Amino acid sequence: MNFLEERIAKDGIVKEGNVLKVDSFLNHQMDTELFNAMGEEWKKRFEGKNITKILTIEASGIGIACVATQKFQVPVVFANKSKSINIEGEVYTAEVESFTHKNKNQVIVSKKFLGEEDHVLLIDDFLANGCALQGLIQICNAAGATVEGIGIAIEKGFQKGGTTIRNLGYQLESLAIVESMNAETGEVFFREN
Amino acid sequence: MNFLEERIAKDGIVKEGNVLKVDSFLNHQMDTELFNAMGEEWKKRFEGKNITKILTIEASGIGIACVATQKFQVPVVFANKSKSINIEGEVYTAEVESFTHKNKNQVIVSKKFLGEEDHVLLIDDFLANGCALQGLIQICNAAGATVEGIGIAIEKGFQKGGTTIRNLGYQLESLAIVESMNAETGEVFFREN
Numbered sequence: 001m002n003f004l005e006e007r008i009a010k011d012g013i014v015k016e017g018n019v020l021k022v023d024s025f026l027n028h029q030m031d032t033e034l035f036n037a038m039g040e041e042w043k044k045r046f047e048g049k050n051i052t053k054i055l056t057i058e059a060s061g062i063g064i065a066c067v068a069t070q071k072f073q074v075p076v077v078f079a080n081k082s083k084s085i086n087i088e089g090e091v092y093t094a095e096v097e098s099f100t101h102k103n104k105n106q107v108i109v110s111k112k113f114l115g116e117e118d119h120v121l122l123i124d125d126f127l128a129n130g131c132a133l134q135g136l137i138q139i140c141n142a143a144g145a146t147v148e149g150i151g152i153a154i155e156k157g158f159q160k161g162g163t164t165i166r167n168l169g170y171q172l173e174s175l176a177i178v179e180s181m182n183a184e185t186g187e188v189f190f191r192e193n
Numbered sequence: 194m195n196f197l198e199e200r201i202a203k204d205g206i207v208k209e210g211n212v213l214k215v216d217s218f219l220n221h222q223m224d225t226e227l228f229n230a231m232g233e234e235w236k237k238r239f240e241g242k243n244i245t246k247i248l249t250i251e252a253s254g255i256g257i258a259c260v261a262t263q264k265f266q267v268p269v270v271f272a273n274k275s276k277s278i279n280i281e282g283e284v285y286t287a288e289v290e291s292f293t294h295k296n297k298n299q300v301i302v303s304k305k306f307l308g309e310e311d312h313v314l315l316i317d318d319f320l321a322n323g324c325a326l327q328g329l330i331q332i333c334n335a336a337g338a339t340v341e342g343i344g345i346a347i348e349k350g351f352q353k354g355g356t357t358i359r360n361l362g363y364q365l366e367s368l369a370i371v372e373s374m375n376a377e378t379g380e381v382f383f384r385e386n
Contacts (some may be wrong), residue, residue, distance in 0.1 A: 009385075019283070019294075023303065023305075023306075024305070024306070025268075027272070028268045028270060028303055029268050029269070029303075029306040030259060030268065030270070030272065032259050032262050032263055032270045033266075036263070038326060046312040050276055057254075058251065058252035059251035059252045059255060059271065059273070059274075060253060062251075062255040062256045062259070063256065063258075063259035063269065063271070064257045064259075065256075066223060066225050066228065066255070066256035066259050066260050067225075067259050067260060068258075070229070070260070071226050073226075074254065074364060075218075075222050075223065075224060075225075076222070076223045076225060077221060077222045077223070078223070078252065078256070079220065080221070080252070081252075107353070109221075110216065110221055110222075112216075112217070112222075113216075113217070113221060127303060129373065147226075177212075
């Protein structure tokens with residue numbers, strides 16, 4: 001097991017319905033030392049790629065992306081889930097369905113901060129059915145930007161998101177891929193690298 | 194001018210209605226080198242305080258808090274603005290009104306991650322009327338936690354939030370306090386320290 005898998009095995013909580021709760025270190029309380037290690041690992045895995053921008057989505061992706069980006073030394077942009085007066089002018093939009101929240105969100109990125117000159121690394125905390133990620137890819141395509149790779153903390157390997165994204169030819173680097181979970185014993189089984 | 198005031202003067206955009214847009218470096222696209230410098234400055238200003246946790250609020254506060262916390266080496270918790278299945282069990286709640294979004298949000302923190310043993314530094318990007326901050330203070334009080342201080346990137350000195358918070362006796366460290374803005378000339382005037 002790598003450092004993230006070990007942390008999930010130690011502090012993750014398995015609930016009925018294939019829910020994995022990692023709110024003590026990843027998406028409510030956040031361990032930025034861990035995020036730092038994740039950034040180092042992605043830096044290694046995307047070695048040689050010319051990355052000019054990191055794109056993530058609010059809210060849980062922001063902390064991970066901001067800490068991880070310090071290894072890449074490029075700006076981070078986060079896609080907003082709701083239109084606010086903070087974003088005005090020309091925007092890229094995509095509609096994404098949230099597995100967690102069971103609703104649809106308009107995802108918005110200002111055209112000022114993403115363009116055809118950009119080589120983008122997408123970062124998010126979870127990949128399940130992949131809808132959020134598809135929204136971010138759609139926005140990069142609309143901007144004419146190049147998606148150089150995708151860094152995910154935890155992929156649910158038993159849902160279709162990861163397979164779809166890999167079939168599309170993207171370099172997807174999930175630091176932990178959960179193959180199955182047992183809510184009775186609390187065990188989490190990871191895919192071998 | 195300090196480093197943040199200089200950046201605001203350079204890249205901030207003043208709009209009619211006392212709107213200051215800093216979306217190129219603070220709250221849409223994010224400059225994490227700048228966040229790092231902000232963390233260093235807060236570390237100095239809160240020297241000697243025993244801080245065990247940083248509390249912020251989604252979405253724009255998360256990136257700043259996650260980078261800044263690396264100077265404090267404590268966990269960050271972010272208050273959620275909507276109830277999701279990621280937060281279950283006992284929670285602290287407060288209702289806050291957003292100046293930016295013109296709506297009210299329920300702000301939620303899991304009781305697991307905030308307790309009477311905690312000495313909390315609150316971090317957020319903006320302080321205007323102070324409603325978001327009051328919600329976070331309310332949650333700390335409900336938890337029996339001690340608010341050791343409040344770190345804000347940009348305070349709108351012409352709105353009442355900062356005065357209220359200082360009158361309540363909190364150590365409020367805003368790295369840039371805007372006294373006034375001129376939408377015609379684009380000028381931003383800062384309070385002298």
